[in-house]
Amino acid sequence: MQTNIPNTPDQRWILILDKFLGDFGIELPEFPSVLDIGCGNNATWNYLALVGYLGRKSLGVPRYTGIDISEGAFAKAKEALKGLAHFVSCDARQLERHVEGPFYLIFCQHPPLTISRDGPKVWKAIFEQVAGLLDPQGCMILTSFWLNDHIPAQVSVKKAGLDILHSGKNPFPGRIFDRSEDGEELQYDKYILLARRARS
Numbered sequence: 001m002q003t004n005i006p007n008t009p010d011q012r013w014i015l016i017l018d019k020f021l022g023d024f025g026i027e028l029p030e031f032p033s034v035l036d037i038g039c040g041n042n043a044t045w046n047y048l049a050l051v052g053y054l055g056r057k058s059l060g061v062p063r064y065t066g067i068d069i070s071e072g073a074f075a076k077a078k079e080a081l082k083g084l085a086h087f088v089s090c091d092a093r094q095l096e097r098h099v100e101g102p103f104y105l106i107f108c109q110h111p112p113l114t115i116s117r118d119g120p121k122v123w124k125a126i127f128e129q130v131a132g133l134l135d136p137q138g139c140m141i142l143t144s145f146w147l148n149d150h151i152p153a154q155v156s157v158k159k160a161g162l163d164i165l166h167s168g169k170n171p172f173p174g175r176i177f178d179r180s181e182d183g184e185e186l187q188y189d190k191y192i193l194l195a196r197r198a199r200s
Helices: 009-023 042-057 071-080 092-098 119-131 147-159
Strands: 033-037 063-068 085-089 102-108 134-144 162-169 178-180 184-187 192-196
Touching: 009 042, 009 134, 009 147, 009 192, 033 042, 033 092, 033 119, 033 134, 042 063, 042 071, 042 085, 042 102, 063 071, 063 092, 071 085, 092 119, 102 119, 119 134, 119 147, 134 147, 147 162, 147 192
Parallel strands: 033 063, 033 102, 063 085, 102 134
Antiparallel strands: 134 192, 162 192, 178 184
């Protein structure tokens, strides 16, 4: 069923970037600054995807910053990408205190909006930080495992003052790893949302 989709996350993400940045006319500059929120050890794959995508367009390599709440979350990626990427341990609700924008591309994979009652409020605060750090010509790409996180993400993104360019199923999802109590298959990068700073 998904035989045409590459097995490795970096190859999948090259296809995602190619399709969605192309479809919405998002043109990255040379050596673009990229922020990966809640990067974990997926940072290694995401960095490789960016290098692959930018390399095809002769745009150099990314100035990549990965952030997560604890250093342990990205420890392996930090070691693997030594000298190539910058990592910061912080609460994403205070991003502007820890990183300096603007960023042309911001990744946010699988934000857990439904993990607690305060989830949507917490992520609205994070998306407000994103709105302040995002270059007007750039975009945020957010993915979700399932609809229960994707719908609240849309609401929080809008409330944070970002414009949604696209929201729907991702044609290049990863593997199915579980099933929810209501029967929905949980799948890496199953849903995708693109947003940019609201135009005044």
